[in-house]
Amino acid sequence: MRKHRFFCLIFNFVKKLIFIVLAISVLGLIAYKIKPVKRVVSAMVIEPKLVNEDSLSIKTRVNVPEGYKRVAYPKGSFQEYLRNYKLKPFGSKIINYDSSEYFWQHGHIGILEIPVPVNGLQQCADALIRIRSEYLWNNNRKDKIGFNFTSGHYCSWEQYAKGFRPKIDGNKVTFHKIAQENYSKESFYRYLNLIYTYSGTLSLYHELPRIEDAKNLKIGDMLIKGGSPGHIVMICDEAINADGEKLYLLFQGNTPAQSVHLVKNLEETSISPWYTLKKDAVIPVSNYTFDSAKFVRFK
Template identity: 70%
Template sequence: MKKLVLSILFVTTLAFIAFQIKPIKDTTKTIISSVKPVSLINSDGLTIKTRVQTPKGFKRVTYPKGSFQEYLRNYKLKAYGSKIINYDGSEYYWQRGHIGILDIPVPKNGLQQCADALIRVRSEYLWDTNRKDDIGFNFTSGHYCSWIKYAEGYRPKINGNKVSFHKTANKDDSKANFYRYLNLIYTYSGTLSLYHELPKIGDVKNLRIGDMLIIGGSPGHIVIICDESTNEKGDKLYMLFQGNTPAQSVHLVKNLEDHTISPWYHLEKGAIIPVSNYTFYDSKFVRFK
């Protein structure tokens, strides 16, 4: 009987202790899931600058009015939620890597791919600011083709890697002819020619709006810095937009690796930098002349 009483007391004691030390409910997941990331997107904004706010502690770097930097920062965007459209009118299969579509027409001829889109933006800036003499690019062969000579009627004769220019057309400095010139550049230039032609940026501390992250090749890829912000420590953040292959809507990309600052990016030379649906390895930067 004594053993029975002791057994009952022992079991009762164990039950009481077990009740007292039952596992505490894990609320960590609930707390984490309830914390929403701060959105930097203003869906009503219709320019790059007004579409995206700076992260806490950062402010935009100031550039002169009329500069290429301010031109890019204030580039017009289509309504928020607009989709990336291919040159043939179809929707691009990947619609989750952008937060804005630039108001740039996409030719139906299939040209104006990644490098071409940036060539167009740069050329239109030079046209709009009456710097037409500065519009010109190298072919992949290394031969320079300027808008001024094209407008005068000079056209390239291409035989393999040999290129010569001959006057075969009447003078025409119209905007329509300017876009025909750009189609020629799109055909014979690209990331490889830009990489060899343009000045390299050795120190990322010198990066600014208008500089480009590039892999020169066939295929290669290129994106352009379109906004810049800094904090009191001198840390820099950048935004990027790109064209793509196939030719499609030029778009402002998300930062899919760091949602806390997206669409802003930290940029480093030689780093692996994922940009939307492309990854840059051993990153290098160039600048328009």
């Protein structure tokens, strides 16, 4: 009887000991699981939300990071025009010129309200040429619309509107009046199609003034790789902090021709979609990497 009682006491003690060990283990596991969750929740609360999904312009779609403010530009300037460019609703997809969806939809946070012609001509440089030309058209500065062909020959809108057309023989280009004068908007877009055909990143790289000091960059300037193929993106917003450090937003077209889109910063996600820009730096932009950054500016 005593032996039986003794074993019962031992058995109850072991049961309690096992229960205590299990309880401590479970509590430790819960604490371990909760800790990273707390970290994630804290990060979500502390990190500012830089993208406003319900906004329909570049300026209202993207907030500036803490400690920064937008650089002021005059009303009516090209810089303010770009900053306030209209966007499609958040989540809109990049669409190719043939109405198909682009294969990768994870590098943008906005689609600009720019039609993509079905002719496939409005590629990366062409999209920026269009944006610049439409600004000049809408602000009664049509006499400033003109671009070099890759051959180096200048073709202006005024010349085209008067009926002059290029005759191209290899690298030799001459202009001849073979059409009636036509200053309509339809004629303007036919002119742009001509520019898209004979101009590109290479012509812009050689034609446009270069920016040697990245500290002088402003909205409307472009990061460019001239070539065939090359690539080009445009600065569409600018912010600065008390130390004079600047951040920029970028948009791009692409080859094949597709929706012009406001790109994410996939490298510096803490400030995305803002970018830091430096001359000769390696700068990945969505689906392209500039291995030695160069900058140009429209005249």
